[in-house]
Amino acid sequence: ATPQPPTRGALIVIEGLDRAGKSTQCSRLQQRIPNSRIIKFPDRSTPIGQLINNYLTSASSPPLTDQAIHLLFSANRWELLPSLLAALSAGETLILDRYIYSGISFSVAKGALSYEYCRSPDVGLPLPDGIIFLDLPPDVAAERAGFGGERYEKREMQEKVREVFKTVREREQGEWTVVDASASVEEVTERVWAATEKALRWARENELREIE
Ligand code: NYM
Numbered sequence: 124a125t126p127q128p129p130t131r132g133a134l135i136v137i138e139g140l141d142r143a144g145k146s147t148q149c150s151r152l153q154q155r156i157p158n159s160r161i162i163k164f165p166d167r168s169t170p171i172g173q174l175i176n177n178y179l180t181s182a183s184s185p186p187l188t189d190q191a192i193h194l195l196f197s198a199n200r201w202e203l204l205p206s207l208l209a210a211l212s213a214g215e216t217l218i219l220d221r222y223i224y225s226g227i228s229f230s231v232a233k234g235a236l237s238y239e240y241c242r243s244p245d246v247g248l249p250l251p252d253g254i255i256f257l258d259l260p261p262d263v264a265a266e267r268a269g270f271g272g273e274r275y276e277k278r279e280m281q282e283k284v285r286e287v288f289k290t291v292r293e294r295e296q297g298e299w300t301v302v303d304a305s306a307s308v309e310e311v312t313e314r315v316w317a318a319t320e321k322a323l324r325w326a327r328e329n330e331l332r333e334i335e
């Protein structure tokens with residue numbers, strides 16, 4: 124018989140505001156899913172990622188315009204695309220800590236860029252098999268650890284981002300699951316896992332699609 128190519132890996136996205144518990148949930152998933160890897164966006168290790176890091180830590184002077192930083196966040200995803208696709212077709216499951224949905228939500232929340240403008244540079248990237256949104260009111264998030272010094276880590280900004288994320292969930296294709304991230308870590312873990320099992324099943328039976 125002809126050797127069969129390996130089943131593709133799944134593309135799973137964890138989204139949420141700063142301090143919603145994304146990193147914890149990503150590493151729990153990674154431990155639970157064989158042959159899986161976490162990819163964090165922004166990936167600050169690349170040259171584009173370093174520009175993004177400078178912007179977030181206010182080290183770029185004068186600061187980049189809203190358009191410029193928005194396009195860099197997207198370019199940071201496009202530069203990783205070949206390695207993401209190679210991993211998926213080799214059967215590796217990718218757990219993304221943020222993706223285009225953070226890209227749209229944070230940039231729209233700043234007030235000057237339209238929704239359509241913000242989503243357009245990401246059109247053509249792979250569509251996730253499942254998107255899990257860890258929902259946490261910003262006041263609860265602030266109590267958890269207090270915001271750090273990075274740009275966007277302000278209460279009013281986080282409130283706006285949370286609002287835009289609601290629109291994103293209504294408008295963006297893909298299988299969305301909202302998990303109340305104020306529940307205990309164990310409860311959140313179980314709900315995230317239930318959504319992930321669905322995504323893993325979906326990925327076994329369906330080809331990878333592109334964001335339209
Ligand atoms: N962020 C993240 C964006 O504004 N656009 C994007 O496309 C992505 C992926 O960067 N406050 C924002 C959200 C965060 C900040 O992310 C840094 P992290 O996960 O805290 O390193």
Ligand code: MG
Pocket residue numbers: 141142273
């Ligand atoms: Mg952060």
